[in-house]
Amino acid sequence: MSKKEETKKEETKKEETKQEETKKEEKKEETKKQDLVTPYEIKAVSETGIDYDKLVDRFGASMINEEMIEKLTEIATKKGIKLHHWIRRGLYFCHHDLHRIIIDYEQGKPFFLYTGRGPSGQMHLGHLVSFILTKHFQDIFGCAVVVQMTDDEKYLWNRKFTQLQIHKFLMDNIKDIISVGFDPEKTFIFSDYQYIKEMYPNITKVQRAITFSQVKGTFGFTNSNNIGQVAFPAIQIVPCFSSTFPKIFENFPKSKSKKSRGFNCLIPCAIDQAPYFRQAREIAYRIKEKKPSLIYAKFFPALQGHKTKMSSSKQTTAIYLTDKPNQIKNKINKHAFSGGGRTKEEHEKFGADLTVDVPYAYLKVFLEDDELLEEIRVKYGNGTMGTVQVKRTLIETLQKIVKKHQETKAQVTDETVKLFMTPRALKFD
């Protein structure tokens, strides 16, 4: 190679390096402008909250389309049940391989639902969402449900808690979950501390398949994370593989496939949990397991606005399942971020901005009456209905829901909790 050619080559290389650096910088800038969504932190760039279209793209999920909703409506209707308004109204908005579950159902093949909770305090309304939808699916599909209580996770992430404190939250939260109405013959609720031994073979299998680099990228871990946190994703991943529950699924027909063990799993969850299950889907085939299917919910916003979600550590951001009617009233009147006009005149002229209004967002979730909701959307939106009236409707709606929940929970005994938590063969039909 001549000297000239060499110089040219070097220059080309320099140019390439420069271009690469520019690209990296651009990507960095883009990441900065991007909504932050991990199981540990959620932060929207815009006042209207998370840009879900972009998130669906980033996470490689698919939107729930009309055809899918029709199919689910058909299945629900056959059981004499109206498909949950959360699917109809788009609270559950996207999915990974939901069609696989529908095909399994139509072919009479076994599958199960998996959801869970980290017991770090009292539960609020937002925490109920996945449980209510899971229960709804249990009703329409007649299938088994496993509920993981990640008491270990909460201990690993919260230095202020002792294991005993978390255990108290655990036992209380399980009563809330049971109150949602799960079928005791088809539902297994377990705590990680109690069920670790049965899970451990699969946990180490999953751990062996994931490097620190990977969790660093997917979960945003750094060198300062403790080593329990680093390994934790495996613990939340294993319940999506049916082989984790040999005893629980003892009565379920065995799969004949040689490619992967067991049967499909559908996980209803909020989109912030996606990293766990995207990781699960990435490694599933490598460890001869089936990729889990998922259906994702949008976040249930904090009373203060769409930029973040309800938090169990900030009492005023959420309506708790233990709140008294008066507390609910005061919280909503005082803290619920309104999209209404700043003055009466402004409101009558421009109407409310429904994209940022929290009372309206809550009504979309908790007001079952489709017609009343539509009336509010139109009238509040054009300014002929005021914030006070909308808030009043919300207060009444939530007071009713919370009261009913409290009454049901009061009936849940320690024996019932024990029954749900006993490892046993669930019913298959």
Place this chain on the structure above:
Amino acid sequence: MSKKEETKKEETKKEETKQEETKKEEKKEETKKQDLVTPYEIKAVSETGIDYDKLVDRFGASMINEEMIEKLTEIATKKGIKLHHWIRRGLYFCHHDLHRIIIDYEQGKPFFLYTGRGPSGQMHLGHLVSFILTKHFQDIFGCAVVVQMTDDEKYLWNRKFTQLQIHKFLMDNIKDIISVGFDPEKTFIFSDYQYIKEMYPNITKVQRAITFSQVKGTFGFTNSNNIGQVAFPAIQIVPCFSSTFPKIFENFPKSKSKKSRGFNCLIPCAIDQAPYFRQAREIAYRIKEKKPSLIYAKFFPALQGHKTKMSSSKQTTAIYLTDKPNQIKNKINKHAFSGGGRTKEEHEKFGADLTVDVPYAYLKVFLEDDELLEEIRVKYGNGTMGTVQVKRTLIETLQKIVKKHQETKAQVTDETVKLFMTPRALKFD
């Protein structure tokens, strides 16, 4: 500040940065020249093997001194037992807080011994060392022993193994360990897969106290390690805290100290396991546990020489507990690295170099007869005894030991294994 001053300041800063870099470079160089000793890799710089003096310094341990040996001899003698030649001859050469155990013993306070093994294949003679010494201590102190079998570790570190294969090694290895002669009323042997539930509260406690940065430094982990490996140190650490065994130590007197729970633990192990327990000692007080005491052995060298230790993956580097008399003979004759002269003349003139000679090193470990060993040291060292004779003595010694081991192991039934592995209250007296 004047321009001149500024320039001067800048120069000083540059100079400092330069000095720092030089220091870093020097440190790097030093690290390169340093023996590598982690639980995953051992590599000596010199032909004579690991520089143990330097290692003791680096690990902040203390040499076992004459006074300590006298004390131990006194305790052993009272029980009618001769103190093990491994302590007298310096195979076990350094310790952390061994005196605490001696004080506990003299004051009649409870303490226990902890040792273990990762079942990744058949056991060789080197693997027996910690078990034999632990059994010796059980004899002289009359105390309880817990043996951890890290089947999970071996699975996490060896992609070629299934859990079933490791389970087979586990059950076989436990028979080898029982053959050493542990007291069934005072010994609990457990596998991580089987005992994980009982350990898990303490595991998460330890995990919460250790960051990825720390294990990166202590164990040489990188971003490519799998997340199970990253979290594993906690699992090997917890058995050194007596609170991990509430049922096992049920009959032991409770400690009244408020500062830390439970009672002391002594861990006999090879020095490559030190990183685990140095980490344990570092965090013990933070989680209100007692710092474990340790007694460390030098490595048992590979037949090929002192630069590395015996390996279960390389058949010719070690004498296996399953080897037949002929295999032992052939391996030693063929592979045992000799420090003898290259020719008969040279040998008679200069004698053997005992610092690199493997047969002599093995005899120091396995020949109990102090007088015969001394004779070999003198005569082989000055060239009046030849390599052939030394090797013959070694062959006969090892054949006898291995044969006896095989005979004992043949008597260990599955029932005996089950007995040792049953979580139960151990005897305290």
